[in-house]
Amino acid sequence: MIPDIGYIALVLAFGVSIYAAFSAWYGNRSGQIRWVESGRNATVIVLPLVALSAGMLILSILRNDYSVEYVWRVSSRDMPTYLKVTALWGGQAGSLLFWNFLMASFAAMVMARKWRKNLNLMPYVIIVISMTQVFFLGISAFIENPFVRLAMIPLDGNGLNPLLRHPGMIIHPPMLYLGFTGFVIPYAFAMAALISGQLDDRWIRNTRRWTLVAWLFLSLGLILGGRWAYDVLGWGGYWAWDPVENASLMPWLAGTAFLHSVMIQEKRDMFKMWNIFLVVMTYCLVILGTFVVRSGVISSVHSFAQSAIGPFFFAFIVIMFAFSAYWMTKRREALSSKNQLSSFLSREAAFLYNNFIILAILAVVFLFTYYPIFSELVTGEKGFVGAPVYEQALAPLFAALLLLMGVAPLTMWYRTSIQRLQKATVWPALAALVITVALVVLGMRYWAAMLGVWIVTFSLLLTLMEFWKGIHARMKRGEPAWTALANLMARNRRRYGGYWIHLGVLVMAFGIIGTELYQQQTQMHIMSGQSITLGDYEMVFNGARRYAGPDDLMVTEADVDVFLNGRLVATLAPQSELYTRTGQPMTIPDARSTITEDFYVILVNWEPTSANEATFRIYLNPLINWVWAGGLIFVFGTLVASWPDRKQEEVLEARRERVALGVVGD
């Protein structure tokens, strides 16, 4: 009964989406606003229907209703309730339903919030969003139906792989999905602007915060995925340039380019076509990424169920791309800009360089990710590109991007004199040089590290100076320093939010340089009382014990003392767990974590024969915590930048009207 209600709601949602698209189209064509309004209402109603459907699936999981194949596949009786609820996105069919729920939520919210201001864009927004929903709901209802029944009812379900019982892994997929589905909003508005011919920057301003929110979730998904890999997988790393990771990195890159280049359009009325192109590309990469992740076309260390949805997704991508390309070609005249870049040294040129580098990174990642397909087409043999190739090709591009991150905010619109740039950069450049030389004296050797540290320090100083300039100006007017900082950020959220994001990226960059170039590792088999030395650390093995954990868990725990330069700094307890019923082992690393480095210990394959010997693998990961700290700063910056600010929106609105009247160009 419950699964039936869920399925009926799902099919209804599918039908309502078709109706929404049709009535918006018909209302717009015949000029009858009530039809368009009916389309809006239908779009909103999809949400409770999909929510009901998802709710029924969760209820089936909670009730251990193993007559539903999906419930049997993803849950078991002994799973705690929170894991049962999150099992909604634990497999292909459920995660697609969850995806539909998130997309319906975005669609309903945008209908509620943006209706009155954009009446003439809305019919097209409804059509684009509803057609996308028709596709995804259709997949859910007819191809990957989560409510399919089993002929025989099993007594218990399959349960959850213990490796995935990590908070990072439970939150990571919804974050990515929120990021992915969120991009439907800017895409729908961009297409609406194209089709309706209203190509001013209104679609951009209306979707800016939605884009930022989608981008934020995508960023969170990427960071949490890395953190989970570092905590759980026990290889001492957090990013492997695996195709599935790249599939979510690529839309993130395209979205990043878009968030930067919209500023040129808002300010100088240029790059209109380019911005539409970037949004279309971001969304196509979202769908392509979903396709790759779910179809198994590219071999990846992430295994995903092979399923029948591949061809449908592929057709959807082709149709979406052709549809977008058709309207872009049709509107190319209206999208051409009257303004031109006036100087190589200007804010708009700096944004152009930014876009160029980000897209170059994107192109390289794209080429390498899909290299197995390309090489098979060309040579008949499947090739593969490993992580070192990515790193070698991308390091110079990332270095250029980091350098630009510091220098670009110093430029001015239209033209910046070279003298002004020199004046503003010479002291930070020298200061960064002094710091780099100091680190070389302290023992830094690789030239890549020297160059990297110089660039990141230089850009970091420039970014901090931007803060200081604003604070200083306010302090002159009598504000205390902290009040000045708070006011500065409150008044210019987008700008200073952006700078915080830059700071976060630069802090992460220090961490990446440290872990990439200076990671040390060793693996040794030792007796109790013996020790392993790595870097300035010495680790003494005191012995190990075994005890039963909850459920069917058997825990083996080693006791080790960590000495830094002869001084005891930590006692660690790396564990090796075994889920006896399934035979699934799970390694729980332990680490002494400081701001400078992680001493990260893994207990390897401890055999029960003796409590006196064990094999350890140890990683020394310098600056790894800078990666996570940078991630937090990054998220904070995105929140600052996307926080609603009514006053500023009014200012922008007024400014836009003045520009439209030709009063100011700035």
Added chain:
Amino acid sequence: MANTSWTNSGGTIALDQPKSNRWKFVVAGLLLVGAIVYLVVNAMSGSTQLYKTVDEFYSEQSRLIGRDLRVSGYVLGDTVEYTVIDSANSRLEFDIADNPEAPGQRLHIVVLNEPKPDLLQDHAQALVEGSADNAGVFMANPGGLFLKCPTRYEEMTPTQ
């Protein structure tokens, strides 16, 4: 963006430049594209691997010996062996095959001085980077053993 205009205090509003500027951008752009192509080609030269399944490997074994490969296959659980040789050396061995239910050709994988991964289980899908010697032993590169990260719950239904 309204607030960036505050930095524009010394800026002059330039008249749009004649076409010559566009040429400069085109030439600069082409140079940059050239530089990126060089980066990519340089990074890829000699560093890409061939991707093979076990059966594909055996069908062209003689040609592939000694080449840097990435092979994929399913782990045959009863062949997994982990040996501690001495304090600093260990040896992990197992066979992989294209179809774990009816293993035909098996490739013997040897991994030196690495921990045994949690995911190395019967029927797990392995990706191994390394090269094969004349005796048909496939030696993994350091850090070259990858096991498919299970999608949530996938582990329990290994026969897809």
